[in-house]
Amino acid sequence: MQTLATSDYIVFFLYFIIIVGYGLWIYNRKKKEQTSSNDYFLAEGSLTWWAIGASLIASNISAEQFIGMSGSGFKMGLAIATYEWMAALTLIIVAVFFMPVYLKNKIFTMPQYLKQRYNGNVAMIMAVFWLLLYVLVNLTSILYLGALAISSISGLNITFCMIFLAFFAIMITLGGMKVIGYTDVIQVVFLILGGLVTTYLALNLVATEFGSEGAISGFNLMREKADDHFHMIFDKSNTNYMDLPGLSVLIGGMLIINLNYFGCNQYITQRALGADLKTARSGILFAAFLKLLMPIIVVLPGIAAFVLYQNGHFQTEMLQDGTVNPDRAYPILLNLLPTGLKGLSFAALTAAIVASLAGKANSIATIFTLDVYKEKINTEASENKLVNIGKLTIIAAMLIAVVVAPFLGIDKKGGFQYIQEYTGFVSPGIFAMFILGFFWKKTTSNAALFATIGGFMFSIIFKFLPAFVDLSFLNPVGFAVPNADGVFEIPFIDRMGFVFLICVIGMYCISSYETKKGVQTNGLEIDTKMFKMTPSFIVGALIILSVLAALYTVFW
16 A cells, blocks of 8 residues: 655645645635625636636646546557647637627626526526536546545545545635635646656656656657657547547547637636636636646656556556556556655645635536526525525535545546546537527527537437447548447547537527527627737737647647
8 A cells, every 4th residue: 555754744734734824814815805796706806817827727637637637648648638738729719709708798607698698597407407517527526536546645545535635625615716716826836846746757767767867868768669659640540549539639529628618617717707808818828828738747647657667667556457547657656756756746636636626616606606596596695695605505515526426436437538428418519509699699599408408419319329320431531430349439529529510500590590580689798899809918829829839740
């Protein structure tokens, strides 16, 4: 059983004391300024651009990236980094086109947007759906995978780890978005510093293994020894094509995954909804810069573990039930770190998990309080009452997650796949409903319902279609590849692209028919001046786009 040394615990508890102490200081400092429920849930006007950007990344990066994406790096290489690098491009799109619409129309929650743009029925359906998804899929997976990772590194009981993480997250979340936003800045410092230390030492291990020294030498040796792990775009012959189907990771379903996640997700957009447009855009651009770093922290260690494994290391440690489990790669590397540094990396992993839990719990409380409780249960509730209901919701959601997480089989499916499997069935429809609602005033409520319900149904159909129809005719264009049993399946990312297109076409037809019949719609307030960018934002965006172009050119 792995354990942490005394010096590791000292480093970790210093991190714990810094986060909790800073959180209490922020809470006491800002408590007198709190005047409304929007201030508590959204930190209205209180977060700086750097706090928004750091908080967005801290909430986004968690155990599924450190463990799952590192495992994918072990299995398929740098190509998995497309989730992070394409997210940088997506964040720029969200900053330019989505945030002006939200802020101009004073939208604070995603269900509120749906009510304002469509009607109360659409909003309530999606509010309930998001609550179930956030509690039973996202919160549980973050909590369980995080506890599993911490348990494997420290040797502590997994149930104890879950309770500790939940308690830690509740302490931060009860302070509201101001405390979350500013403590996330420190969380990101630990996350990036600890992550870079792990990567540096992993590259050094590779260099030492082959008689060299230095991280750069280790990186060059990795490219030499595992050249197949340094290609971003797979062709159909690649065994991992089903996960990352060729150019679809650039211009297909990957864009839908990212635009829905970063642009239509309360969990993410909440950080910027309480700010003015310039601050929100600057914060999101800062998050895009940080996104460029993430593959260095979470993917390269996985590739390093693969190279070492191929050279005879970790032959037993990587096994689970007699087969290699790539998700073991990152914990194994952490256990090789020197004492003290292991504590720092342990703190980085904990920071990622706790920040994600806090962000998710705050979003759950925001939607339940403002879109369910205030709208349907107690329409006359005072601002103080709403804040208290939000705090109770945070505690209840975390308790539910602690109780049900062990029974969902999250570790058997793999955390990244677990989340994608359940959110991917509805993401195309939700994104279609949002994007047409933004930019086409004729979009009707019935069209939105079609996208929500129809999108889910078409996703199910495409999932099980290969059992009834031979899809080999799609193979020449890359939209179907044979699985282990020789049955041609449509890659998950391509399925999302197809369903999105069907939803858009369906919404267009329904909306066109209904508006001709005289159905009135609630178009949002939009004008072209909203999308004008400052020179500094343009320069920052161009730098990010140039870096992305260079990365994909070098590692194509």
